Amino acid sequence: MLILPEELVLKGAFAAPHGRGIVAARVFQPGEVIATFNSPSIAISDSPHLSTTCSGCLLPSALDSGPPSTSQPARIVRACTGCRTVAYCSPACQKRDWTAGVHKAECKVFKRVRAEGHDFLPTPVRALVQVLLRPDMSAAMAEMQGHVDKFRHESGKLWTDMELQAIAALHYLGRETNARNLAEAIEILCKLQVNSFNRLDEDVRQTGLFMNPSLAMINHSCTPNSFVQFIGRQAMLHAYQEIKKDEEVEISYIDCNLHLSERQEALKTRYHFTCDCPRCKDDMDAYQVCRKYPHLHLNALSVAPDVQTLQDSQGHSLSAGKLLRATIEEIYLWCSKSLLDLSESDKQKQLRRRWTACKPLRNSRVPAHAIEPLPHVLMEASMYFGEKGSFAYSLSISSFLATQVDPYKAAAPFAPQRVKGLLMIAKLLANTAPADLDSSLGGRKTLVPGKSLWAGISNALGKMDQVTMCQIILELVVYHAPAAHSKEWAVFRVAKDLLSDIEALQGRETEDALIKAFMRNPNGTEERRFFEQAILSPLRELAAFCFDIMDSEFGS
Ligand SMILES: C[S@@+](CC[C@H](N)C(=O)[O-])C[C@H]1O[C@@H](n2cnc3c(N)ncnc32)[C@H](O)[C@@H]1O
Secondary structure: OOOOOOOEEEEOOOOOOOOOEEEEOOOEOOOOEEEEEOOOOEEEEOHHHHHHEEOOOOOEOHHHHOOOEOOEOOOOOEEOOOOOOOEEOOHHHHHHHHHOOOHHHHHHHHHHHHHOOOOOOOHHHHHHHHHHHOHHHHHHHHOOOOOHHHHHHHOOHHHHHHHHHHHHHHHHHOOOOOHHHHHHHHHHHHHHHHHOEEOOEHHHOEOEEEEOOOHHHOEEOOOOOEEEEEEOOEEEEEEOOOEOOOOEOEEOOOOOOOOHHHHHHHHHHHHOOOOOOHHHHOOEOHHHHHHHOOOHHHHHHOOOOOHHHHHHOOOOEOOOOHHHHHHHHHHHHHHOOOOOOOOHHHHHHHHHHHHHHOHHHHOOOOOOOOOOOHHHHHHHHHHHHHHOOOHHHHHHHHHHHHHHHHHHHOOOOOOHHHHHHHHHHHHHHHOOOHHHHHHHOOOOOOEEOOEEHHHHHHHHHHOOOHHHHHHHHHHHHHHHHHHHOOOOOHHHHHHHHHHHHHHOOOOOHHHHHHHHHHHHOOOOHHHHHHHHHHHHHHHHHHHOOHHHHHHHHHOO
């Protein structure tokens, strides 16, 4: 029996072949929290983070969460003395997990795992163990879509993996590996694939698994009207655009900026359906999707191009641009892999290869800068320069992404990736104040034909009022972060802290008043003029160096 938040209604098989789905019981505004799901059936962090995450509240320890913010003290976690596998930040969290959760039973399983020389169970096996340890979950599991036959006949390696996972779980639970137990375990694994979420917390680069039977009733679209965010044991369902009463609530199960064949393969492999949303039917690119976003006017409070420019963006169907599409399909996968664990010189080599591979997207006659994998390559390059201390280069690339790429990839100004991109700019601005100029360029004085890149950037930075720019950006972050996530989001807390540092500075009353006036009335003529001069124009000036920087460092 499903218990739904009162503002949502379950519709049984109302839109075959989508099966059951959820509809809104009232109107929701863009960014509004539709519902919070805080009693998950399963909520676990992934195995590599077990020793640095509290298994009770699922919040990361100081080790995993970066520098502590003044509003959030560092958390220390201690391993369970029984199994030494999971850790807790307080006796209360440990007690709750022991009694209300399954750790009392799971602790014995983990001891067996250790006795056999392993540190932990892979995440899907642990999730299966939890379900098998909890008879109270069987009613909810029975109602879930599992696609067992499709997994068996169509999923090849995934099916073989699931068989092995089922055997492992039964073994560590001390249960017999007979046909009946195996079939039950594999069915649960299939249902976990289809109905659970990757509990992704990109701020601390942490993933895990989250399952709630009500949230699992929401169907997919590649142009979703809502999205899910996780914090601790909570999942928050936000409206991405206005949702009307009785309209179906849809989320994206996958990254909708993947190109069509990647999206279809991901949906087929894990969820066993072919998406028939407008983005898939017409193979729309990011620009076309952006133009259709019903609330483009919300971008007045953002660093996006003006609403008219967003509206007029000349997107095209990617199936029409066959050559471009073929290039994207060829390069997408390897250009999108994370560079996180590579050495500096390997990162540089990879970026060189990727920048060259993206040439057709850079030089396309139709706009293509917002089409993956180019944005990903630029994002990696920005991080590469940030890590090397070349903050001015990183800032130029981040400015390009924030002003000319991200608004097309996600038209809502409160889209989480856009808000995070802004915070990155604020931090980089703090490192490129005039006093730090030389070091922020990382000692680069690279010449590009006809002009000095170094002189150009340092000249642009030298005339900017970084403090005012930083304050405006932080105001935007603080304004949009609750709609993107919540006031508990690390991005919101960090921005709040940085903003209060700036607000404490003496002698900035005029700038402060102008910024506050703009935030109150972003469409006022005077207010917009101030915004254009103080932030948009400087960011555009910095963004203009982006491709020269990439060419000079990674070849043209
Ligand atoms: C998490 S469940 C969603 C609830 C499901 N509709 C049900 O009745 O249990 C995911 C499954 O719903 C179906 N589904 C979700 N979105 C769909 C879509 N856009 N088109 C077709 N089927 C969809 C697929 O069968 C998918 O495996």
